[in-house]
Amino acid sequence: MKKRKLIIDCDPGVDDAVMLALAAAHxxxxxxxxxxxxxxxxxxxKVSRNARDLSEFxxxxxxxxxxxxxxxxxxxxxxxxxxxxxxxxxxVLPAAQKTxxxxxxxxxxxxxxxxMQPEEKASIVATGPLTNIALLLRMFPETAERIRxxxxxxxxxxxxxxxxxxxFNFYEDPEAAKIVLHSGVPLVMCGLDVTEKCTLTRKQIxxxxxxxxxxxxxxxxxxxxxxxxxxxxYRGEVSVHDAVPVLYxxxxxxxxxxxxxxxxxxxxGTARGAVLGGFRWWKNETEETNVxxxxxxxxxxxxEYLITSLYELAQ
Ligand code: RIB
Ligand code: CA
Numbered sequence: 394m395k396k397r398k399l400i401i402d403c404d405p406g407v408d409d410a411v412m413l414a415l416a417a418a419h420x421x422x423x424x425x426x427x428x429x430x431x432x433x434x435x436x437x438x439k440v441s442r443n444a445r446d447l448s449e450f451x452x453x454x455x456x457x458x459x460x461x462x463x464x465x466x467x468x469x470x471x472x473x474x475x476x477x478x479x480x481x482x483x484x485v486l487p488a489a490q491k492t493x494x495x496x497x498x499x500x501x502x503x504x505x506x507x508x509m510q511p512e513e514k515a516s517i518v519a520t521g522p523l524t525n526i527a528l529l530l531r532m533f534p535e536t537a538e539r540i541r542x543x544x545x546x547x548x549x550x551x552x553x554x555x556x557x558x559x560x561f562n563f564y565e566d567p568e569a570a571k572i573v574l575h576s577g578v579p580l581v582m583c584g585l586d587v588t589e590k591c592t593l594t595r596k597q598i599x600x601x602x603x604x605x606x607x608x609x610x611x612x613x614x615x616x617x618x619x620x621x622x623x624x625x626x627y628r629g630e631v632s633v634h635d636a637v638p639v640l641y642x643x644x645x646x647x648x649x650x651x652x653x654x655x656x657x658x659x660x661x662g663t664a665r666g667a668v669l670g671g672f673r674w675w676k677n678e679t680e681e682t683n684v685x686x687x688x689x690x691x692x693x694x695x696x697e698y699l700i701t702s703l704y705e706l707a708q
Contacts, residue, residue: 396424397516397642398541400505402460402498403635404433404521405443407476407615412520412635413444414612415699417451418706419643425455426505426515429498433521433565434472435480437462440521441493443480449489451608451706457491460498460525464566472561475623482618484611499529506539514541516642520635522562523547527569530576542579544638548657548668549585550686554624559666560585563657567666571657580684581641582655584668587648587687588634591695595620595629601703608706636699641687644698649689654682 401416403409416423428448430441441459448455463469477483494501502525506515517540519526526543529536547562547570555564563570573580593601593616602613616631625631641648655670 394422396422398509398513399423399425399642400427400429400502400515400517401425402429402431402502402517402519402521402525403444404431404435404440405447406434406440406480406521406635407482407619408633408635409434409520410443410447410481410615411612411633412518412639413447413453414451414608414706415636415639415702417448417453418702420453422643425453427501428453428455428457429460429502429525430457431460431521431525432462432464432469433562434476436469436471439480445489445491445493446486447481449491450486450611456494458494458496458498458501461528464522464524465527465568467566470565475619477618477622482615484614484618486611499525499532502529503533503536506536509539514539516541517543518638518642519543519545519547520638522566523569523573524566527566527572530578531572537576537578540578542581543573544581544583544641545573546583546588546635546638548582548655550668551586553667554585556663556665558658558664563668564666567657567659570666571659574655574657574684577683581638582684582686583637583641584686587650587690588637589632590690590692591634591637592630592632592692593696593699597696597700598631601700604704609703612703633699637687637690640695640698644694647691647694647698648687650685650687652682653684653686654680655684655686
């Protein structure tokens, strides 16, 4: 079967790291063309170092390029309380041998898309603020036709995790989210509506640490950091938000969703980063929309596929 061409844009970040491990476990189905980093969970230096170290540790040959070091308009906010000062929960892994592509990550993404055969398209998985993707589409609108779809973790129609209204990636760069939502590119939104149902329990995380393989222990230790240090400690399980876009590409059948017409609040008020829409159902009957919003997942299947993938990577 022909591999799916894939570009990953991320801000590792613990759940981004598990997403990279999941993608690394499926390189027979995914041709990972490149990994681009964006300021989000931590600053661009840290997330880029993490992307290099993690991708090499998980056996991914994909080149790493550094994207934007701040949102389009707003000041960067980081999330040390969830991901640690280093972005990966204080876990230590060997420093990568591979160096970063010197080219700016947005220009590198454009190059990857334009170097494909004329009839080819690539999927993009985005698990950080959408800053790089928005600027790619604004600076080089012709790249939109080379994109099969953008499957992103971000937004929420059912309340936020940074404020009551907004999810972190959309809160961090609401202008970028607005640009991408209105880009016309086929989008799959993996917001908190679905990712909060895609969790691993304390027991599953502890078992992962005991498998005896470095890759599994690293993922278990990073998730354990989230479990003990973030708001996840109050419910005893961790949402692996960023694994959802990759698992959607591999097993779309375990998810449910619907097409919705959405917008993003770009004010500086209490609704900053909130996703608006999806409630005036009749609009979906009368207007085209490019956004497919995931609203539910088979939690058991999510856990089974993720754990099995990490176990297989560990072999
Ligand atoms: O709200 C969760 C999202 O914000 C995840 O992508 C996490 O890594 C953080 O970036
Ligand atoms: Ca992320």
